[in-house]
Amino acid sequence: MIYVYFLAFIVAFAVLFKSASLFVEGASGIAQVLNVPKMVIGIVLVGLATTAPEFGVSFIAAIMGQPEIALGNAIGSVICDDGVALALAALLAPAAISVNCRLLKSIGVFLVAIDILAYGLARNGTIGRLEGLCLILILCVYYVFVLRSQRRNMRTRKVKEPLSDSDEARPQREKEALKRLAIRFLAGFFGVAATSFLIVWAARNIALHFSVSEIIIGSTIVAIGTSLPEISTCITAALKGEGEIAVGNIIGADILNILWIIGMASLANPITVDLDIINFSFPYMILIVVVMLVSMRIGCRLGKAKGLILIVLYALYVFLVLSIFV
Secondary structure (H helix, E strand, O other), X not given: OXXXXXXXXXXXXXXXXXXXXXXXXXXXXXXXXXXXOHHHHHHHHHHHHHOHHHHHHHHHHHHOOOHHHHHHHHHHHHHHHHHHHHHHHHHHOOOOEEOOHHHHHXXXXXXXXXXXXXXXXXXXXXXXXXXXXXXXXXXXXXXXXXXXXXHHXXXXXXXXXXXXXXXXXXXXXHHHHHHHHHHHHHHHHHHHHHHHHHHHHHXXXXXXXXXXXXXXXXXXXXXXXXXXXXHHHHHHXXXXXXXXXXXXXXXXXXXXXXXXXHHHHHHHOOEEOOHHHHHHHHHHHXXXXXXXXHHHHHHHEEOHHHXXXXXHHHHHHHHHHHHHXX
């Protein structure tokens, strides 16, 4: 049976990259047609879609009474997204990835703040339903703020750029283009989600076959499996010269892992985890998030050297997990 798991893992991984390619093309096209900053598209649309596996795994794990997998997957995914997905995008991109520093500053502060808040809520070893509801409400407020800000920007551009005679047919062309792009985006989304669940299923059974503990499964193998959409999407975006999509995708995924995934998992079933795990995982997650944000803020670019630093931090995390919890 172990061979079936390995085969499913390999086949699903191959299909995942094609789905991610459709996904990035659809997101980039939608951004261009709607004249929306690609970083915002990444944070809202791509972020929601690519965190579907993390949500599914953590939600089901919480219901099944496996809190270490639920929380370990969410925190491990943030660390993997920053230390692997974004790092590989920086290393494989033809040139250093440009970053919208103005947008990064406000969203970066928000990301660090919610990471610290989540750590504070978990300091007693339990994230209950009330804490989970608090995280979900913060996410709703965040999205309302982002979307309202974008709507104001779009209205400003419309006032400044009146349509010319040659632009009269633009609404119809944009509508047709959006339909085609939406099909590509949705095809990519369902492909990414389906193959990611298959990968996680296979990876978890492989880990269980070799008798690996739940915290190791949750924070490493399952986290890597559920982060494959972010990894593949970031690599594809970087190779296509759409590095800003990759950055927005990772920041959006980080926010959702904390607010949406931990929030919904704790609403389904209060998460109780050993304090040693809490006091190791959360501080390390905050560390790698801060390093990622500061490295992008310096020069408003993410180059190969900065990507290498993030990968080293992830490798150190895996080493420490194996050393402490095995």
